[in-house]
Amino acid sequence: MAEYLLIESRDPSEADVGYFYELAAGLAQAGNRVTLFLVQNGVFPARPSAQSHALGRVAVSGVQVLADEFALRERGIAADRLLAGVRPASLEVAVDRLAAGCKAVWH
Amino acid sequence: MTTRTTLTLVLMDAPYENARTTTALRLLDIAARRGYNVNVFAYEGAVYVPFAKQAPHPNAVHGRDVAEEDHPNPKDWVAAIMAEAERQGGKIDWVQCGLCVDERGAAESIPGPRRGSPADLVKFAEASDNTLVIPTK
Numbered sequence: 001m002a003e004y005l006l007i008e009s010r011d012p013s014e015a016d017v018g019y020f021y022e023l024a025a026g027l028a029q030a031g032n033r034v035t036l037f038l039v040q041n042g043v044f045p046a047r048p049s050a051q052s053h054a055l056g057r058v059a060v061s062g063v064q065v066l067a068d069e070f071a072l073r074e075r076g077i078a079a080d081r082l083l084a085g086v087r088p089a090s091l092e093v094a095v096d097r098l099a100a101g102c103k104a105v106w107h
Numbered sequence: 108m109t110t111r112t113t114l115t116l117v118l119m120d121a122p123y124e125n126a127r128t129t130t131a132l133r134l135l136d137i138a139a140r141r142g143y144n145v146n147v148f149a150y151e152g153a154v155y156v157p158f159a160k161q162a163p164h165p166n167a168v169h170g171r172d173v174a175e176e177d178h179p180n181p182k183d184w185v186a187a188i189m190a191e192a193e194r195q196g197g198k199i200d201w202v203q204c205g206l207c208v209d210e211r212g213a214a215e216s217i218p219g220p221r222r223g224s225p226a227d228l229v230k231f232a233e234a235s236d237n238t239l240v241i242p243t244k
Binding site: 007009039040041070091092094095098099101102104106 | 236239
């Protein structure tokens with residue numbers, strides 16, 4: 001089992017994030033430990049909306065989905081009203097994962 | 108003997124253009140505060156992140172002088188992060204891609220960053236616990 005840190009910086013309205021979500025879910029289904037860390041505009045679908053369905057599927061697929069608290073605050077997204085399965089987190093967590101040697105991919 | 112964690116970050120974006128620069132510097136800041144060693148390979152527009160001639164400016168449209176505008180310059184953030192790393196016993200080894208620097212006339216960086224080549228990136232990756240590439244697209 002490998003550990004992966006996938007960092008998504010874009011939101012579905014500006015880029016094709018679907019394949020990155022699918023990559024996260026696929027890696028988890030293959031038995032890997034996967035963290036999908038949302039940063040910058042990547043946190044937008046963490047706010048329940050019409051664009052949240054794909055992220056919602058990832059969040060119940062065995063992937064740990066985290067949203068950067070700083071990016072949430074910047075965009076006025078309340079951390080206690082996130083999509084089910086998405087948790088707010090400090091960017092420190094991403095550094096923890098990097099220091100632990102997780103395979104890291106930025107999108 | 109404990110081994111200090113070493114990370115490598117690869118930066119590509121020019122400053123003032125995308126939140127990726129801010130996020131990259133936030134990651135770098137966290138690592139520096141932890142006393143990690145961090146290698147940075149800056150190429151393409153990212154060689155302007157530590158550019159020494161960045162200057163604060165007033166904002167006439169909003170009627171603010173230089174002090175009121177308090178315009179942030181990433182070169183100052185880089186300097187602060189390097190100083191913090193040193194305080195914590197770590198080191199930021201920031202390499203500027205030489206070809207990218209020459210193309211852009213960006214040789215005048217703040218003290219700290221050094222000129223290098225993609226060969227340095229290979230050495231960084233081989234000597235690091237992890238490498239994160241932050242691409243423009």
